[in-house]
Amino acid sequence: MITVRGWKTRQIGELGRVVTGRTPPTAAGDVFGDAYPFITPTDMDGRRVLDRTERGLSEKGANLVNSSQVPEGSVAVSCIGWQMGKAVLVTRPSFTNQQLNTVVPTGEVLPEFLYYHLCTRQAELKNLGSVGVRTPILNKSRFEELEIAVPPEAIQRRIVGLLSAYDELVENDTKRIEILEEMARLLYREWFVNFRFPGHEKTKFVKSPLGMIPADWRVDRLDSALVLQRGFDLPVGARVPGTVPIYAATGVVGTHEIAKAKGPGVVTGRSGSLGTVLFVREDYWPLNTALWVKEFRSVRPVFAYFLLSNLDLKGMDGGAAVPTLNRNHAHALNVAIPPVGLVHHFEALADDFLRQTETLAKARDILRATRDLLLPRLISGDIDVSSLPLEPAAS
Numbered sequence: 001m002i003t004v005r006g007w008k009t010r011q012i013g014e015l016g017r018v019v020t021g022r023t024p025p026t027a028a029g030d031v032f033g034d035a036y037p038f039i040t041p042t043d044m045d046g047r048r049v050l051d052r053t054e055r056g057l058s059e060k061g062a063n064l065v066n067s068s069q070v071p072e073g074s075v076a077v078s079c080i081g082w083q084m085g086k087a088v089l090v091t092r093p094s095f096t097n098q099q100l101n102t103v104v105p106t107g108e109v110l111p112e113f114l115y116y117h118l119c120t121r122q123a124e125l126k127n128l129g130s131v132g133v134r135t136p137i138l139n140k141s142r143f144e145e146l147e148i149a150v151p152p153e154a155i156q157r158r159i160v161g162l163l164s165a166y167d168e169l170v171e172n173d174t175k176r177i178e179i180l181e182e183m184a185r186l187l188y189r190e191w192f193v194n195f196r197f198p199g200h201e202k203t204k205f206v207k208s209p210l211g212m213i214p215a216d217w218r219v220d221r222l223d224s225a226l227v228l229q230r231g232f233d234l235p236v237g238a239r240v241p242g243t244v245p246i247y248a249a250t251g252v253v254g255t256h257e258i259a260k261a262k263g264p265g266v267v268t269g270r271s272g273s274l275g276t277v278l279f280v281r282e283d284y285w286p287l288n289t290a291l292w293v294k295e296f297r298s299v300r301p302v303f304a305y306f307l308l309s310n311l312d313l314k315g316m317d318g319g320a321a322v323p324t325l326n327r328n329h330a331h332a333l334n335v336a337i338p339p340v341g342l343v344h345h346f347e348a349l350a351d352d353f354l355r356q357t358e359t360l361a362k363a364r365d366i367l368r369a370t371r372d373l374l375l376p377r378l379i380s381g382d383i384d385v386s387s388l389p390l391e392p393a394a395s
Contacts, residue, residue, distance in 0.1 A: 184354065
């Protein structure tokens with residue numbers, strides 16, 4: 001490894017204590033709770049800091065695996081499967097499962113610098129994992145042997161300060177997006193689930209197959225409101241990079257030069273991953289793993305997005321080896337369809353929330369791209385940090 005003058009080459013094992021996580025025996029009962037975060041690879045979704053985990057440990061569970069507790073200021077790294085190499089900063093006493101190795105730095109390296117450094121080594125960590133097995137694993141000893149170029153503390157602090165400034169802006173935009181999305185969801189539920197829409201006080205309610213609903217609403221099959229259609233095949237080799245986003249079951253997976261569907265539109269998973277519903281502003285190409293709304297009959301795109309999001313599509317898995325949503329089964333669902341005027345009123349409000357989230361998401365993507373360009377050059381010493389501003393421009 002070539003290092004910059006004044007930077008020292010150290011192995012992970014020399015920079016701190018490495019702790020391999022453990023899962024408490026579930027036979028003991030009541031081991032999960034909310035006393036401590038319990039970090040697993042599935043929690044590691046690219047965030048620098050985890051503000052929530054899928055599960056936590058109770059005091060009882062923590063006592064059973066107390067020797068594997070990791071303190072605030074540690075860096076947890078996934079060492080198994082496709083998540084291998086992903087890292088996250090630990091900001092409160094936590095536990096991890098056995099698929100993670102966590103470095104508890106002893107002082108020569110700042111936790112944040114170690115985190116950013118490891119973010120640049122994910123591909124290398126994957127290559128260090130055992131090969132020839134179904135699920136690659138990077139064992140503790142090989143992980144401890146990974147070499148890292150460590151600069152003097154003053155340089156570490158400046159690098160961390162620059163990268164953290166970008167990440168804080170990204171995290172702020174993400175929080176704002178989540179708040180706006182939740183506001184729109186709450187508005188939909190208030191009007192169309194709880195029936196507390198403008199003027200509901202003067203509305204007469206009648207019995208229906210779905211329970212009591214406003215008298216001027218109707219209950220009908222989903223396909224009376226919208227028509228779902230299977231997406232189109234497009235092998236990777238046939239894609240020509242362009243401006244048209246390609247949507248799979250859970251989001252954008254590339255671009256193409258030709259669109260198959262006009263925006264605005266709505267996409268949800270058909271095969272492999274079910275339950276995610278996506279609103280698409282521009283023209284797009286829905287892949288064959290997705291269902292897209294081919295026809296909006298008695299609703300409009302924004303309302304259709306919230307209507308589908310509020311249905312339990314994930315629970316409609318047909319039971320095949322690969323989770324699959326049969327559009328005919330979805331079409332047969334009964335839904336309460338409100339008057340057109342109320343749909344238009346809701347769309348005017350909810351679309352404003354969606355447009356704000358789209359603007360924030362674009363700004364966030366620019367910040368992420370800039371950070372990702374800087375990250376490897378800062379960590380390798382290619383950029384003289386003394387020549388850079390202390391903070392990025394605000395979004």
